[in-house]
Amino acid sequence: MRAVVLTKFGKSDKAFQIQERDIPVPENHEICVKAEAFGLNFADVMARQGLYDDCPALPAVIGYEVVGRVHAIGKDVKDFEIGQRVVSLTRFGGYAEYAVADARAAILIPDEMDYCVAAALATQYATAYYCSAYTTQLHEGEHVLIQAAAGGVGTALVQMAKNKGCIVYGTASSQKKLDYLKELGVDYPINYKDTDFEEFINKTSGKKAIDVAFDSIGGNSVKKARRLLANGTGRIICYGAASMSGKRKSIPRLLKLVFGFGFLPSVELLLKSQGITGVNMLQIADNRPEALKVCMQEVSKMVVEGKLKPTVGGKFSIDELAEAHDFLGNRQSIGKVAVHW
Template sequence: MKAYYLVKNGNSNNAFELRDINLSEPKADEVSIEVEAFGLNFADVMARLGYYKACPPLPTVIGYDVAGKVIKKGANVKDIEIGQRVTALTRFGGYATHVNTNQSGVVPIKDNTDATVATALATQYSTAYYAAEFSMNLQKGEHVLIQAAAGGVGTALTQLAKRKGCIVYGTAGSDEKLEYIKNNGVDFPINYRKQDFYEYIKAQKGEKSMDAIFDSIGGNYVKKGLKLLAPGGRLAMYGAAQIAGDSDKKSLYRQLKTLFGFGKYSPTQFFGNSQALIGVNMLQIGDFKPYILKQCMSDVVDLYNSGEIKPFIGKVYDAKDLAEAHNFLQKRKSVGKVVCKW
């Protein structure tokens, strides 16, 4: 049994080390999984760069999602059988050939489900589903803005919003990505490296025109987004990719710029406009409302099985090329999901 340990913050080439591991017996609420594929998430890049507070001290094994086969289970696990293939959300530990994880983040998949697709369903689709269904309660005909729409969560959000009959505005950072988000269902694609998204939407539809905004960039993107929010609108913030920047070095300047970029808000402004600013953090949902995490995971697997959502696997790496995969995601080259296979 092996795992890639994050041993050093900074450049991906020096960050990981393959080590032998011993897997402990699963606890009462855990299953042990033999991993076929593990997914990368942007939070992993933030952890590598040293920005992710929830990351355990180094050396540690990061990784939020795996697909594989259950090889052991704890006494309380009733609805998952040994031998079943599953998609699983791991609270770290995913970059491994074997991992134990709590049953609340584990859902069976069909025998013919591609393992790489299954990893996308865990963190990225479940986050998008929770945000779209539970936090934002998207309605037919609503105008929705999705930031970083070409990414893993962005791809999922677009499909879920279109499924609800929303009109989708989406941003991405290159013309190739624009083509991708258009094909994925975005009605109004915006290359935000060429055009300010706020000015574009203001010119097209005016301020106060978006019913729902999904923001994973943070800072001044949230501030500008709030100006575009209609009365009755909701803005969900679920990431702060802006902090990462292009450098491998941690930057206090970028952290402060992002923090001050948010601006200041008073509850009365939200009350007055009947608006909401909503935070989404799936770690907290997993810890405090595990039954909701389970429901989100089960629902996205059902939607996948019925053909209503289609994860896009942008790139698959051999696990030995983990450093390259990390760099690819960090440098904003990816669309959809980035996955490593053992």
């Protein structure tokens, strides 16, 4: 089979090589999927840039999700049959024609579901669901701040928050993305390149207006969100550090990021009745695979029912992988980006 191997960190057109590999054999609890497509995630961009600590040692086949048909089944797997169409979360290995996945991290999908829509479910929509409906709950009328709201996870969070009747503040870096956010129903689209989102929210809705902040930027963005947080209800879900992207990894930069987050004594959270939660879906996949399955099943159900609508941001062929990476990494993409074989 063909696999796209990350052989060195750096520019998208030099980092990957297509190599022949053996088709992987599933362990007892796994399935092997013959992929028609795989999804791109921002973590892939960070991995290519050498900024992603969870990335396996090079040479590595990265990739978090594949869409395709079940090709082989481990002996303990009861809920899948060969030939069924699935999307599955791969713990790396997704950039390949065949990939193995824990059967608990795979869901059946209808034949007619667009592969890019399906690819959005395993990582981006499951992450958004875990952040907004599993680790915490959103309530009608709550004021919710979503960073990088036009992205894959961002779009999912906006749809989930609007479904709950929340008032949504969504940040993005261009007018095109702001127009998209308006269409999605974001009440306050904010261009955080030219507008300080903290000042904007303070002016628009008053101090301590935010009940829930979803942060994928990291560093100072979290510190600002903390200052906006309502007493009694305020919670921040930190799930990314996109602000590190494009920068060389160095101790001073890491320290800036860490200090940017700020330090918050637990007693302050207690006194203000606030919470801060970190989310890393790899930890959920490793330690709570049944939670991941619930998240994937719930989002799949809501997509089939029309309650969630993943946005197809970009479809690329395997020969255009470098372009796909740049499209996502250079902040041009809206919604989901996927690559087909």
